[in-house]
Amino acid sequence: MFVPAEKVSMTLGERLSAAVGVRGDRSVEAARNTGAAEGTRDARRSGPPGVRIRDLSVVYRTAAGELPAVSGIDLDLPPGTITGVVGESGSGKSTLALSLLNAVQPPGRIRSGSVEIDGLGDVTRLRGENLRKARGRHIGYVFQAAQNSLNPLKTVGKQLLDLGRSHEIRDLRGLVRDAKDLLGRMGMDGARVLDSHQHELSGGMRQRVGIMFALVLNAHLVVLDEPTTALDMITQATILRIVREVHEERGLTTFIITHDLGVVAEIADRLAIMYGGRVVEQGPTTEVLGAPRHPYTQGLIRAIPRLVGDLGEARALPGRPPTLGTVPSRGCVFRERCDLRMDVCETEEPPAVPYGEWIVACHAVAARDAETREEKE
Amino acid sequence: MITGQHITKTFRQRGSVLAGREVKALRGVDFAIPKGGAASFIGESGCGKTTLGRIIAGLESHDSGEIIIDGTPMSSLRPRQREPYFRRIQLIHQDPYSALNPTRTVHQTLDAPLSLRAGQTGRSRSWVDGRARELLELVGLDPGYVLPRYPHQLSGGMRQRVVIARALTVDPEMLVADEAVSMIDVSLRLGILALLKDLRESLGVSVLFITHDVATARYIGDDGELYVIYRGQVVERGHVETIISDPVHPYTQSLLSAIPVLHGLERPGEQRVTPAGALDESRHDAGCLFARRCPFSTGRCESEQPVLGHGGDTPQEHACFHPTPRDVVAMPIGRS
Numbered sequence: 001m002f003v004p005a006e007k008v009s010m011t012l013g014e015r016l017s018a019a020v021g022v023r024g025d026r027s028v029e030a031a032r033n034t035g036a037a038e039g040t041r042d043a044r045r046s047g048p049p050g051v052r053i054r055d056l057s058v059v060y061r062t063a064a065g066e067l068p069a070v071s072g073i074d075l076d077l078p079p080g081t082i083t084g085v086v087g088e089s090g091s092g093k094s095t096l097a098l099s100l101l102n103a104v105q106p107p108g109r110i111r112s113g114s115v116e117i118d119g120l121g122d123v124t125r126l127r128g129e130n131l132r133k134a135r136g137r138h139i140g141y142v143f144q145a146a147q148n149s150l151n152p153l154k155t156v157g158k159q160l161l162d163l164g165r166s167h168e169i170r171d172l173r174g175l176v177r178d179a180k181d182l183l184g185r186m187g188m189d190g191a192r193v194l195d196s197h198q199h200e201l202s203g204g205m206r207q208r209v210g211i212m213f214a215l216v217l218n219a220h221l222v223v224l225d226e227p228t229t230a231l232d233m234i235t236q237a238t239i240l241r242i243v244r245e246v247h248e249e250r251g252l253t254t255f256i257i258t259h260d261l262g263v264v265a266e267i268a269d270r271l272a273i274m275y276g277g278r279v280v281e282q283g284p285t286t287e288v289l290g291a292p293r294h295p296y297t298q299g300l301i302r303a304i305p306r307l308v309g310d311l312g313e314a315r316a317l318p319g320r321p322p323t324l325g326t327v328p329s330r331g332c333v334f335r336e337r338c339d340l341r342m343d344v345c346e347t348e349e350p351p352a353v354p355y356g357e358w359i360v361a362c363h364a365v366a367a368r369d370a371e372t373r374e375e376k377e
Numbered sequence: 378m379i380t381g382q383h384i385t386k387t388f389r390q391r392g393s394v395l396a397g398r399e400v401k402a403l404r405g406v407d408f409a410i411p412k413g414g415a416a417s418f419i420g421e422s423g424c425g426k427t428t429l430g431r432i433i434a435g436l437e438s439h440d441s442g443e444i445i446i447d448g449t450p451m452s453s454l455r456p457r458q459r460e461p462y463f464r465r466i467q468l469i470h471q472d473p474y475s476a477l478n479p480t481r482t483v484h485q486t487l488d489a490p491l492s493l494r495a496g497q498t499g500r501s502r503s504w505v506d507g508r509a510r511e512l513l514e515l516v517g518l519d520p521g522y523v524l525p526r527y528p529h530q531l532s533g534g535m536r537q538r539v540v541i542a543r544a545l546t547v548d549p550e551m552l553v554a555d556e557a558v559s560m561i562d563v564s565l566r567l568g569i570l571a572l573l574k575d576l577r578e579s580l581g582v583s584v585l586f587i588t589h590d591v592a593t594a595r596y597i598g599d600d601g602e603l604y605v606i607y608r609g610q611v612v613e614r615g616h617v618e619t620i621i622s623d624p625v626h627p628y629t630q631s632l633l634s635a636i637p638v639l640h641g642l643e644r645p646g647e648q649r650v651t652p653a654g655a656l657d658e659s660r661h662d663a664g665c666l667f668a669r670r671c672p673f674s675t676g677r678c679e680s681e682q683p684v685l686g687h688g689g690d691t692p693q694e695h696a697c698f699h700p701t702p703r704d705v706v707a708m709p710i711g712r713s
Contacts, residue, residue: 088562089533187654203422204655232421232589234652237635259563262637286641290710303564305592307621307636307706311599316568320532 048220048253049118049138051077051100056113056124058095058104060324067324069095069108071277074352077221079118082247082254084264084285086300087274088321094144096274097225097257101135102126117221140214142207144226144257149210150198156209157194160216167217175216182212185249186242204235208242215246222247225257240267261300265289270357273297276322276333283358293360296334332363340364379433379466379551379583380409384442386428386609402428404609405442407685410551413581415574415601417594417617419632423656425609430553430587435463467544471556473536477528483539484524487512490546512542515579516572534565541572545580552576554597555587570596591621591632605629608656608666611685615693625691625700627671628652638707648703665698673699 058070070092077083087093098104100115102123114122117138126134135141143149151159157176164175180190186208198206207227214222227243228236244267247254258264264271265285272282273296281294292298299317306314319337327333332345344363352361355369386403402425410416418426431437433444444451446462454462470476477486487509495505510520516538528536537557544552554573558566574597576582586597594603595617603620605613605628613626624630627650634649652670662669668678675698683696691700 088564202655233591233632233635234421235655237637237651238655240637260637261563262639265639265641266637288641289639290641300564301639301642303567304639305567305570305590305596306709307592307595307633308708311595314567314596316566316571317564320534320565321562323532 048080048251049120050079051118051221051253051255052114052116053077053096053099054114054116056096056099056115057111058092058099058108059111061107061109062324064325066111068111068277068327069324070099073113073277073279075272075279075282077253077255078270079253080251081269082244082256082267084256084258084268084271085274085279086258086261086264086271088259090276090321090323091274092277093257093259093274094225097141097223097255099124100221100223100255101139101141102131103135138219138221140217140219140222142210142214142222142224142227144229150206152198155195155197156201160194160213163213163217169217178218179212179216182215182246183208185246186211187238202235203231204239207231207235207239211239211243211246215250220251221253221255223255223257226259227256228258228260228263236263237266243267261289261304273300276327278333278361279352279359280334280362281358281360287358293355293358293365294334294362295338295340295364299337338364342367378409378412378447380407380445381429381433382407382443382445384408384429384432384439384444386425386432386437386439401609403432403439406604406606406609406611408604408611410583410585410602412550413577413583415577415584415586415598416604417586417588417597417601418604418606419588419591419594419629420606421589421632421656424606426587426606427555429606430468430555430585433551433585434466434468434553435459436468464547465550466553467547467549467551468553468555469537469540469544469557472560473533473540474528474560476540477536477543479528482525482527483513483531484509486539486543487546490543494546508546512545513539515545515576516542517568518542532565533561534568537561537569538572541569541576545576545582549582551583551585553585553587556589557586558593559588559590566593567596573597589632590636592636595621605632610666610696611694612667612697613693613695614685615691619693621706623692623702624705625689625693625702626667626695626697627673628667629695630703630705631670634705636707641710643707643709645707646703646705649705650703665696673701675699 053073053075056070056073057068059066059068073096085093085096095104095108099110104110110124115124116122120134120138123134160176160179161172164172169175179194183190183193188205188208193209201209228239231239240263256264256268268285270283271285271288272279273294275296281288281297288297292301302314303316317337322333330349331347332350335341335345342363350361350363352359353366383405384403385405388400388402390398406429418429420426428437432439451459451462488505491505491508513520513523518535518538558569561569570593573584577584577598584597586594588594594601599618601617603615603617604611605626607628613620613624613629620629624633630650631652634646634651638645650672654670664680665678665683668674677698683698685694685696687694689700
């Protein structure tokens with residue numbers, strides 16, 4: 001794989017090449033349109049799948065023993081929605097995304113928990129050919145730095161045919177037609193793009209090619225890892241609009257991983273904020289952004305440079321995000337940088353407390369909430 | 378004071394496929410960055426902003442035009458004679474992960490340029506160590522913690538601060554920060570921006586900030602000038618707050634419209650502008666370079682080239698035949 005110099009610091013997930021793809025036999029093509037599906041496994045797949053992640057923990061083996069990158073995560077992706085996960089480096093967000101495909105690579109492993117995908121079952125239990133086929137039929141994945149993960153020596157069209165062959169698709173013409181449709185849908189000249197090498201395409205175009213690869217085999221669950229990193233603002237806005245449109249047109253369940261709260265704010269229905277391997281706050285996007293409860297979410301929003309308002313209002317969060325080796329083994333993972341820190345934060349991990357659809361894991365928030373409830377009574 | 382007059386640069390591509398194709402990276406750019414001042418170059422990828430930054434830092438040649446540093450035109454000097462001028466302009470680039478030698482501790486990284494300097498000015502060994510500590514404190518790092526460490530032991534934000542400290546070893550007059558915060562964790566970005574602003578105030582260093590994110594440009598100083606660059610041409614230029622609150626060029630408006638809206642916290646501007654298509658250097662345009670993508674272009678825009686000026690009595694300069702302020706910036710929803 002071609003790795004340009006500025007990407008040398010990429011992590012595991014980022015190094016995986018191109019879009020893993022994503023659907024089985026072309027004979028499903030006709031069946032798809034009538035709503036029927038092939039085989040028993042696909043029987044329930046008439047619409048976008050829902051995903052339920054339960055108590056998921058992923059660890060990486062290091063010289064210092066097995067360290068958790070993701071700890072006890074509960075997260076639902078309701079069918080047909082766009083869910084965004086926001087986190088800084090080392091928050092475990094890419095590891096979480098890889099878990100959805102059961103693609104965590106050694107020295108990492110899923111230690112416990114489950115990822116239930118409608119029509120697929122618990123993907124953490126799938127192995128070998130079953131796993132490959134499951135990925136093949138259900139889940140489209142656009143990896144981080146997808147714009148640098150095309151094969152520089154082959155045209156996009158050749159890579160598309162490779163993808164088709166590896167998924168035993170007989171109707172390659174149909175596949176090419178679908179790819180052209182998708183590319184056209186995203187505002188590109190499909191035939192020209194398929195005839196191009198990666199160096200002939202701009203960053204934004206390559207990113208769209210990555211999305212095409214993830215969708216062309218007709219997956220209904222799409223995972224996008226940092227879909228707009230390294231793109232400029234105008235291209236980012238275009239890509240986000242395309243993701244939203246394709247999501248609605250094709251009836252997808254979409255999962256977006258990003259470090260940029262703005263990206264999630266722009267297109268996600270629901271958002272989850274990750275820190276130190278935990279989801280610290282999750283809920284409907286506009287509500288969470290309008291009145292964030294977790295001190296980390298509040299700090300993150302305050303740290304975004306804005307176009308209007310007092311320059312002094314925006315402030316960097318003190319301290320720095322924890323890494324695999326520095327995540328506290330007990331207590332709240334955010335306490336080092338927290339203004340609301342209490343004694344209990346040192347020793348006990350804050351439980352995730354639901355307030356309707358909105359879930360927050362913070363001792364201080366829970367305590368304040370209990371107080372206001374007492375006052376009311 | 379560093380000024381540029383009508384800087385042009387054309388890249389000619391080589392190789393069997395693209396041979397002979399020309400990309401006009403800069404088409405006659407004028408700029409002036411006063412001592413201790415701040416300026417920002419804004420534009421999308423491929424607009425020429427990085428090339429201009431590299432030319433200013435003396436790392437790239439230009440085809441025509443003049444760079445004048447403190448009254449001395451650089452074209453009158455031989456390359457060796459230019460060196461001391463360009464040494465005073467230090468480039469901080471995007472990626473703090475590749476800017477530092479991974480086999481050297483921070484101490485070694487700072488020691489080399491400082492020792493060289495001490496040798497030239499007859500200063501002692503102890504000055505070198507003292508100065509290294511002083512610079513690290515200046516950029517907000519704990520010398521005791523950082524000095525013995527290798528780059529991989531530091532976070533992105535800390536590394537970028539080390540890069541800045543290293544740039545300061547030569548007492549520069551200007552820092553050219555090319556996307557200097559785009560690879561830093563979001564919660565730490567403002568810290569780096571605040572540092573650049575502090576250095577301007579405490580050391581009188583001028584800062585040239587190159588970015589595609591207009592919002593970050595505000596944070597290196599609200600007295601700064603903004604240059605909006607499109608296909609190698611400045612299309613709007615003026616005071617940063619003026620351009621953000623009342624942009625008149627449709628391209629500037631497109632850049633501002635593209636900034637994600639924090640729904641729930643902000644309401645989007647009502648006249649957001651979306652440009653058609655993407656930047657395409659292979660096209661030749663007789664008129665305004667943005668006309669093909671501009672939703673408001675007229676016949677005149679396609680045949681005649683607008684020139685940067687105060688047409689329509691705007692406070693900022695712009696290169697547009699139809700300067701019209703539009704409501705494109707997201708505003709915070711009033712707290713109820």
